[in-house]
């Protein structure tokens with residue numbers, strides 16, 4: 001059987017719990033198959049040479065981890081710069097936050113070339129190579145230029161924007177052309193596939209040469225949606241484990257007189273966290289019966305602190321939470337509990353189970369695994385209600401959630417109220433349908449469906 005080689009910017013020891021959807025999902029996938037996981041070590045070397053980084057390898061159960069350090073200059077241009085100040089904002093439709101500094105793209109190319117150079121000697125002839133996310137779009141083109149002929153698939157974890165938004169990136173054609181060095185491109189949703197297809201038709205005069213196969217820019221690629229899932233059995237076990245039970249009981253004791261609304265996100269402008277606070281404020285305003293009886297807990301895990309837009313968001317959020325607490329708080333009730341820390345993964349299920357309403361309201365999100373985790377953590381006899389942004393990739397699958405437009409403050413407040421008032425029978429019916437779909441399209445389905453399509457691509 002061919003060995004699986006996974007390449008992603010961020011790695012995690014697959015035997016240990018990790019925060020961040022990509023690391024969680026890949027750890028779970030690789031634990032099943034074994035193989036090689038290659039990417040950045042997480043170490044930034046001050047004063048190192050650009051385009052050079054030390055390679056480290058170690059064994060973690062069935063998985064070999066091979067990681068490369070980045071020097072400060074490469075890290076700042078490739079990770080903070082092109083990946084997180086150009087591709088991330090534009091792919092999340094935030095042209096206003098993009099910083100098209102010309103030096104970033106050079107660092108991005110340099111690191112992709114270095115990754116290809118370091119990876120090549122580790123590859124075997126019959127390896128199946130699976131590259132992940134926006135940090136590594138040109139990696140297959142670099143590997144091909146060095147003679148790599150193995151099958152290579154690519155999965156984009158974030159949204160694929162519509163063609164005219166993509167076209168704002170000065171190097172958009174180079175990026176999209178690079179994707180044609182892969183045998184298979186996987187995207188999170190059908191909406192993403194349609195944006196990709198429209199782009200290559202408009203800008204690359206693409207022709208359809210088979211089901212979901214497109215020819216453009218002198219190459220051919222298969223493009224399909226593979227919505228990422230979670231490991232339902234593992235998350236269920238986590239929900240029943242003593243840590244989760246204790247967290248849930250503590251929360252219920254602490255808030256025994258109150259209904260809990262819960263949001264768990266990285267502190268990222270794509271997650272719509274300030275919009276959520278405004279909707280909650282509107283809820284307290286329009287439906288005063290919730291004053292003193294509903295508490296919103298917002299876990300905002302620190303993320304990409306050195307990128308300006310993230311620091312700005314943090315300040316905005318602190319101000320917003322402070323003003324809701326100042327305006328509505330009582331001596332014995334704080335409306336918002338804002339926690340700017342990462343919650344250990346083992347605590348996530350207990351928090352979710354204790355919450356009557358799960359608030360997942362991103363302005364754009366590739367998928368959003370917290371939405372799926374919230375549903376799985378619920379007690380089927382008395383489940384909470386998921387309020388989900390229609391702009392999360394997860395909304396294509398999770399139709400029985402209460403779908404909201406997070407830009408519509410009043411509408412979102414009304415849906416939160418509907419969630420708080422929902423009769424038990426309706427909660428159970430919605431939860432049952434959501435669970436069935438989350439279980440069917442779990443992380444194992446995702447891995448198998450992608451790898452099977454990659455095996456068949458181009459045959």
Ligand SMILES: O=P(O)(O)OC[C@H]1O[C@H](O[C@H]2O[C@H](CO)[C@@H](O)[C@H](O)[C@H]2O)[C@H](O)[C@@H](O)[C@@H]1O
Pocket residue numbers: 010020021022023025133134157158228303304365366367368369
């Ligand atoms: O590695 P970081 O810069 O700390 O960021 C964490 C990850 O964020 C993004 O996650 C995405 O992948 C999830 C799983 O497919 C998906 O549910 C979510 O909607 C995406 O935002 C990013 O794409 C990853 O590369 C980062 O590791």
Ligand SMILES: O=c1ccn([C@@H]2O[C@H](COP(=O)(O)OP(=O)(O)O)[C@@H](O)[C@H]2O)c(=O)[nH]1
Pocket residue numbers: 018019020021022024264265266299300301341342343344345348367368369370371373
């Ligand atoms: O404090 C936190 C915040 C998030 N997570 C986990 O990190 C992942 C976030 O994935 P998601 O797809 O929702 O968003 P991303 O951060 O990847 O954009 C989920 O598994 C969360 O349970 C966590 O364990 N602790």
